[in-house]
Amino acid sequence: xxxxxxxxxxxxxxxxxxxxxxxxxxxxxxxxxxxxxxxxxxxxxxxxxxxxxxxxxxxxxxxxxxxxxxxxxxxxxxxxxxxxxxxxxxxxxxxxxxxxxxxxxxxxxxxxxxxx
Amino acid sequence: xxxxxxxxxxxxxxxxxxxxxxxxxxxxxxxxxxxxxxxxxxxxxxxxxxxxxxxxxxxxxxxxxxxxxxxxxxxxxxxxxxxxxxxxxxxxxxxxxxxxxxxxxxxxx
Numbered sequence: 001x002x003x004x005x006x007x008x009x010x011x012x013x014x015x016x017x018x019x020x021x022x023x024x025x026x027x028x029x030x031x032x033x034x035x036x037x038x039x040x041x042x043x044x045x046x047x048x049x050x051x052x053x054x055x056x057x058x059x060x061x062x063x064x065x066x067x068x069x070x071x072x073x074x075x076x077x078x079x080x081x082x083x084x085x086x087x088x089x090x091x092x093x094x095x096x097x098x099x100x101x102x103x104x105x106x107x108x109x110x111x112x113x114x115x116x
Numbered sequence: 117x118x119x120x121x122x123x124x125x126x127x128x129x130x131x132x133x134x135x136x137x138x139x140x141x142x143x144x145x146x147x148x149x150x151x152x153x154x155x156x157x158x159x160x161x162x163x164x165x166x167x168x169x170x171x172x173x174x175x176x177x178x179x180x181x182x183x184x185x186x187x188x189x190x191x192x193x194x195x196x197x198x199x200x201x202x203x204x205x206x207x208x209x210x211x212x213x214x215x216x217x218x219x220x221x222x223x224x225x
Contacts, residue, residue, distance in 0.1 A: 006159075034212070043205060043215045044160065093159050095213075103148040103167075103209055107159040 001027050004096050006108035013084055013115055021079045021111045023094030030096035033077040034105060035069060038091040050077055074099070084115040118143040120208050122216025130224050135193040137219045139206035142187065146208040149182060149189045154203045196223045
């Protein structure tokens with residue numbers, strides 16, 4: 001149980017274009033989803049927290065107009081990187097917290113984004 | 117905000133030996149302390165966690181200890197195997213997770 005999927009697993013896009021990453025909780029309802037970014041050989045950095053039906057809360061230094069997050073249902077959250085640049089190339093990972101749980105986060109497999 | 121420090125950054129052990137990773141945190145409001153294993157190109161996998169009302173927890177070859185007074189917690193892996201080789205992250209949370217920098221563990225056969 002508690003499986004989180006991400007799609008796509010990897011994506012290559014050209015500079016200036018937008019790319020959407022999906023995060024789904026497959027067998028539970030996720031009241032809260034988190035988006036992280038991880039650069040090579042570094043730790044996970046929280047980008048934003050989203051609750052179903054509410055606007056996402058972004059961490060300091062994360063541009064909300066560049067990283068659009070939508071949490072339209074209890075099983076789906078999307079991250080759209082707008083006007084992507086090479087410096088946005090990274091490993092993006094989502095996690096989800098199950099309804100009724102406060103702490104435990106279930107992580108997705110990650111999406112490797114390369115901007116050329 | 118929460119600041120989590122993790123040591124060592126790399127750890128090489130002989131198969132069958134034990135591995136210990138230590139973390140400290142700064143925010144006394146943190147009350148949930150998970151440990152994750154991450155293999156190359158994959159998302160983190162929860163291996164064990166501990167809540168602030170518990171001092172120690174064990175699951176087969178893995179154990180975690182927590183000292184809330186000193187604000188530090190540790191991961192112990194006994195009888196290490198080659199498949200234990202990975203990057204391990206500690207984290208502290210009172211809602212949002214703050215991660216340590218990670219420890220690359222290599223188990224030598």
